[in-house]
Amino acid sequence: MSIRDYVTLRVGGQLFGVDAARVHDVFHPRGLTPVPLSRTEIAGVLNLRGRIVTAVCARRRLGLSPRPADAPEPLAIGLEVHGDSYGLVIDSVDEVLKLDDEKFHAPPGNLPPRWAEVIVGVYQLEKELLIVLDPHTLLDAAHLKAA
Amino acid sequence: MDDLIAEFLTETAESLEVVDSELVKFEANPNERKTLDNIFRLVHTIKGTCGFLGLGRLEAVAHAGETLLGRFRDGKLEVTPTAVTLVLHSIDRIKLILNGLEQTGNEPDGDDDDLISQLEAMAEGREVAIETVQPVQVPDRPINADIPEVVIAEVKPELERPLRPGEVSLDELEAAFLAAEAPDWMSDPEPEPVAEIKAEAPKPETKPEPKVEAPVAVAPKAEPVEAASGALAAALGDENGGIATTQSIRVSVDVLEGLMTLVSEMVLTRNQLLQISRNREDSAFATPLQRLSTLTGELQDSVMKTRMQPIGAAWKKLPRLVRDLSHELGKKIDLIMEGEGTELDRQVLELIRDPLTHMVRNSADHGLEPTEERIALGKPANGQVKLAAFHEGGYIVIRISDNGRGLNTARIREKIVEKGLATRAEVEGMSDQQIHRYIFAPGFSTAAKVTNLSGRGVGMDVVRTNIEQIGGQIDLNSIAGQGTTFTIKIPLTLAIVSALIVGAGGQKFAVPQTSVMELVRTGANAEHKIEKINDALVLRLRDKLLPLVQLGPTLQLEAATEENPTFVMVIQVGERRYGLVVNDVLDTEEIVVKPLASILRDVDIFSGATILGDGSVVLILDPNALSERAGNMLEEKVEESTEDAVAESAQGQKVAMLLFRAGGGAPKAVELEHITRLEHIEAEKIERMDGRAALQYRGKLMPILNVADTYGFKEQDIQPLLVFTGEGYAMALAVDEIVDVVEDFLNIELSPDRPGVRGTAVITGRACEILDVDHYLLRGLAEHARRQPAQDLITEAA
Numbered sequence: 025m026s027i028r029d030y031v032t033l034r035v036g037g038q039l040f041g042v043d044a045a046r047v048h049d050v051f052h053p054r055g056l057t058p059v060p061l062s063r064t065e066i067a068g069v070l071n072l073r074g075r076i077v078t079a080v081c082a083r084r085r086l087g088l089s090p091r092p093a094d095a096p097e098p099l100a101i102g103l104e105v106h107g108d109s110y111g112l113v114i115d116s117v118d119e120v121l122k123l124d125d126e127k128f129h130a131p132p133g134n135l136p137p138r139w140a141e142v143i144v145g146v147y148q149l150e151k152e153l154l155i156v157l158d159p160h161t162l163l164d165a166a167h168l169k170a171a
Numbered sequence: 172m173d174d175l176i177a178e179f180l181t182e183t184a185e186s187l188e189v190v191d192s193e194l195v196k197f198e199a200n201p202n203e204r205k206t207l208d209n210i211f212r213l214v215h216t217i218k219g220t221c222g223f224l225g226l227g228r229l230e231a232v233a234h235a236g237e238t239l240l241g242r243f244r245d246g247k248l249e250v251t252p253t254a255v256t257l258v259l260h261s262i263d264r265i266k267l268i269l270n271g272l273e274q275t276g277n278e279p280d281g282d283d284d285d286l287i288s289q290l291e292a293m294a295e296g297r298e299v300a301i302e303t304v305q306p307v308q309v310p311d312r313p314i315n316a317d318i319p320e321v322v323i324a325e326v327k328p329e330l331e332r333p334l335r336p337g338e339v340s341l342d343e344l345e346a347a348f349l350a351a352e353a354p355d356w357m358s359d360p361e362p363e364p365v366a367e368i369k370a371e372a373p374k375p376e377t378k379p380e381p382k383v384e385a386p387v388a389v390a391p392k393a394e395p396v397e398a399a400s401g402a403l404a405a406a407l408g409d410e411n412g413g414i415a416t417t418q419s420i421r422v423s424v425d426v427l428e429g430l431m432t433l434v435s436e437m438v439l440t441r442n443q444l445l446q447i448s449r450n451r452e453d454s455a456f457a458t459p460l461q462r463l464s465t466l467t468g469e470l471q472d473s474v475m476k477t478r479m480q481p482i483g484a485a486w487k488k489l490p491r492l493v494r495d496l497s498h499e500l501g502k503k504i505d506l507i508m509e510g511e512g513t514e515l516d517r518q519v520l521e522l523i524r525d526p527l528t529h530m531v532r533n534s535a536d537h538g539l540e541p542t543e544e545r546i547a548l549g550k551p552a553n554g555q556v557k558l559a560a561f562h563e564g565g566y567i568v569i570r571i572s573d574n575g576r577g578l579n580t581a582r583i584r585e586k587i588v589e590k591g592l593a594t595r596a597e598v599e600g601m602s603d604q605q606i607h608r609y610i611f612a613p614g615f616s617t618a619a620k621v622t623n624l625s626g627r628g629v630g631m632d633v634v635r636t637n638i639e640q641i642g643g644q645i646d647l648n649s650i651a652g653q654g655t656t657f658t659i660k661i662p663l664t665l666a667i668v669s670a671l672i673v674g675a676g677g678q679k680f681a682v683p684q685t686s687v688m689e690l691v692r693t694g695a696n697a698e699h700k701i702e703k704i705n706d707a708l709v710l711r712l713r714d715k716l717l718p719l720v721q722l723g724p725t726l727q728l729e730a731a732t733e734e735n736p737t738f739v740m741v742i743q744v745g746e747r748r749y750g751l752v753v754n755d756v757l758d759t760e761e762i763v764v765k766p767l768a769s770i771l772r773d774v775d776i777f778s779g780a781t782i783l784g785d786g787s788v789v790l791i792l793d794p795n796a797l798s799e800r801a802g803n804m805l806e807e808k809v810e811e812s813t814e815d816a817v818a819e820s821a822q823g824q825k826v827a828m829l830l831f832r833a834g835g836g837a838p839k840a841v842e843l844e845h846i847t848r849l850e851h852i853e854a855e856k857i858e859r860m861d862g863r864a865a866l867q868y869r870g871k872l873m874p875i876l877n878v879a880d881t882y883g884f885k886e887q888d889i890q891p892l893l894v895f896t897g898e899g900y901a902m903a904l905a906v907d908e909i910v911d912v913v914e915d916f917l918n919i920e921l922s923p924d925r926p927g928v929r930g931t932a933v934i935t936g937r938a939c940e941i942l943d944v945d946h947y948l949l950r951g952l953a954e955h956a957r958r959q960p961a962q963d964l965i966t967e968a969a
Binding site: 057062063 | 432433435676678726727769770771773774776777780781782787788789790
């Protein structure tokens with residue numbers, strides 16, 4: 025039995041989890057420079073303590089509706105894929121949960137393709153489901169093209 | 172992989188490169204004692220280290236090679252080309268084994284008895300037929316690619332590691348002993364591996380030499396031994412003539428990159444601080460800030476220096492390459508290298524390594540004539556390939572020249588026409604130099620046959636692309652019978668470049684300054700105005716037409732509506748020149764280039780991003796990718812020779828042109844001699860049949876075409892027509908208005924990729940589109956063919 029830490033976060037009301045070991049930091053994505061001609065999922069590039077971070081909008085990546093105008097300022101979690109720094113722009117960060125690997129379930133088969141490929145599994149929490157995201161497929165250019 | 176093995180691989184890869192070039196030197200001059208000693212020592216070191224690491228196969232090959240070299244060294248054996256080839260083969264075998272070792276962590280299975288017995292036979296002075304030994308193809312990459320390392324300061328090959336005990340001479344024994352007493356190497360920052368080796372050391376050693384055992388057993392660590400040999404050289408008085416001892420340590424590239432990031436961040440923070448301090452009255456901070464500023468600048472310089480490497484590092488393989496080529500091609504080739512010490516950024520160095528190799532190979536294979544031919548021509552029998560490097564401004568210039576036959580202009584000309592890159596008429600009008608440049612066109616190879624050495628797909632177009640990608644330029648100069656010289660000019664470093672910060676569509680972008688030739692202010696009150704030809708924007712600049720690319724619209728940014736003063740940046744990429752229209756030019760800044768994340772790599776218009784002094788991120792434009800947007804317009808040549816050519820043709824004949832308007836946009840023009848007749852007919856007389864127009868004209872139906880398909884004919888009033896006649900048929904072109912008949916020089920400047928237009932020319936001060944009459948005649952012919960059998964296509968012409 026092994027316990028794993030998950031950073032839980034919300035995008036469009038849905039609860040997601042990302043392996044805490046993969047998350048470098050949580051920050052407000054401010055001072056975004058849009059990248060013309062790039063894919064819609066790209067929110068822009070920003071300067072995070074001297075590093076150039078590419079911000080990717082989780083809502084757009086998952087095919088969800090855009091953020092309502094009156095929503096609080098979004099957050100981003102810092103992730104690294106193939107040596108590049110990314111910020112996944114999300115609505116809010118909840119808490120860090122310790123979850124047992126044994127309670128981990130494979131994702132159901134009826135998910136839309138855009139979701140199916142970025143989800144590694146599901147935890148059945150008491151109140152709701154926690155969907156575990158794979159940052160790698162979420163931010164990998166090859167997967168993005170396929171989506 | 173074992174750390175020790177990994178380190179051994181890196182180190183050995185370096186030694187082998189030195190051996191390769193030293194051997195070539197040695198073959199040329201077998202009496203050069205120093206070279207031989209050097210080779211012997213290197214092979215010996217490899218052998219010694221293998222022993223410690225339990226690499227039996229490697230050790231056996233190295234030992235046999237060393238034995239043979241030892242015979243040369245003792246003067247007991249004469250150095251013959253066969254012998255050198257055999258030694259090279261054994262080096263190749265060592266590389267092959269190392270390659271296997273790198274991939275699996277273990278020596279690959281295999282048998283080297285054939286090679287070893289040949290080496291031994293040679294050492295004993297017996298005849299050896301080396302044809303049976305196949306040269307081993309070794310992949311063209313560093314042996315230890317997975318551990319990128321950079322040697323901060325190149326260690327002179329003369330200061331290599333001391334000998335392994337066992338076969339050492341008395342002098343060398345003493346030297347090693349001295350090294351043991353001069354514990355410079357104890358300051359090694361990573362002492363653990365040393366301890367390990369010490370524990371292992373006595374095992375593989377057979378000869379009891381306890382005193383030297385311990386210090387020399389440390390051999391696998393390069394740094395301490397280099398330091399030790401430095402101390403030793405100092406102690407003994409350097410017999411190689413007092414070459415300065417260079418102390419160096421290995422640092423991983425990651426650490427250097429990290430340092431670079433930190434420094435650039437520090438520079439940005441300093442800039443911010445300076446800005447704050449400037450806005451304040453109390454200047455208590457001013458002095459320390461100034462000091463901080465200077466220090467930061469110096470730090471930045473120093474960190475940049477750590478990334479610099481001499482270009483000789485990229486040339487190391489070439490002597491061996493040229494030697495092999497010379498054997499294979501049966502040509503005598505001298506390789507001359509000048510300016511090996513010229514330094515450039517390691518990143519640039521990596522990127523030009525392959526293009527350089529390709530070009531040297533080309534020069535030797537295609538450029539140089541076979542020896543007999545050279546003698547027949549009264550040239551020196553030995554062909555020469557020369558490499559030279561030097562700094563010029565912020566650039567490094569590399570020249571690759573040969574004294575061979577030069578490019579075959581006639582054949583290239585044929586090839587251009589054959590490939591449809593230009594028409595015969597165009598080709599005839601080009602200077603030799605212009606013709607030669609076509610060898611950089613994609614897929615262009617003049618090699619009649621694909622040899623083993625070249626013509627294998629990598630063409631000069633790839634070379635050019637590689638060089639342009641790092642902001643460089645390549646040009647060539649070839650003189651028939653005298654040789655060809657390629658000149659490459661590349662920025663010294665890619666990491667920090669000066670850039671212009673421009674504004675377009677409400678956003679800021681950086682444009683590398685190296686490609687900006689000049690800035691032109693345009694707008695209502697400015698001297699220069701942007702003009703339109705159809706939808707294409709052009710700028711008249713010193714009687715030339717410059718195709719323009721509008722940055723905002725190209726990037727699909729919200730068009731900036733305000734009537735800002737607009738700037739045109741004249742950008743030169745290779746030979747192409749175009750104007751980039753921006754709303755504003757804000758600043759020049761030294762920027763630290765950072766690559767974009769892989770998720771953004773499909774946006775080829777940006778080559779990277781950078782952080783400005785205010786902390787904001789701006790994207791760096793790639794002038795090369797943008798030039799694609801300038802379309803297939805004729806490349807505006809920049810050379811003096813071309814200017815002259817244009818001037819010459821301008822002094823030629825004036826041509827009578829008919830100017831007219833059709834379909835809006837710029838006025839159009841056609842040479843008067845093509846027009847058979849001008850007609851003004853009543854619009855009602857035009858007959859329309861299934862969407863096509865025709866006119867009863869001199870007893871026949873004459874098709875009427877319009878200049879563009881987007882507009883129709885007049886429904887009423889008078890319709891002006893230009894009547895053209897082809898071979899036995901007539902057709903008419905409907906126009907809106909005939910403007911004038913003028914006489915002027917016809918200089919077609921731009922050729923847009925649109926049917927029916929030959930290009931654009933300035934006629935009596937106006938930019939006009941020149942009509943392609945043939946295009947319309949063909950369409951007219953097609954119309955006739957639709958209507959009637961071909962044999963009836965007889966109209967009384969004129």
